[in-house]
Amino acid sequence: MNPIPSNPTVCKLSSATGTMLHRLARLVIEAECTTCGRICDENGEGISTVRLALAHSGATGHVVILNGTTDLPCTE
Numbered sequence: 001m002n003p004i005p006s007n008p009t010v011c012k013l014s015s016a017t018g019t020m021l022h023r024l025a026r027l028v029i030e031a032e033c034t035t036c037g038r039i040c041d042e043n044g045e046g047i048s049t050v051r052l053a054l055a056h057s058g059a060t061g062h063v064v065i066l067n068g069t070t071d072l073p074c075t076e
């Protein structure tokens with residue numbers, strides 16, 4: 001029923017690490033309002049920080065600078 005074929009090339013990384021490839025990457029966002037300073041989300045999730053920044057700009061008209069990275073959590 002699925003007309004879209006799965007893409008077999010995406011996951012062809014080294015097979016040596018096996019299940020390591022399926023960990024979820026995390027998103028880390030720092031948000032800083034040019035008027036108010038740092039905007040922190042206590043949940044610490046990158047996406048919610050972005051939403052907080054959007055809400056802040058929408059409510060105040062301030063400019064919020066976002067600085068973000070994605071990586072894999074180091075859980076050994």
Ligand SMILES: [Zn+2]
Nearest residue numbers: 033035036062
């Ligand atoms: Zn502000």
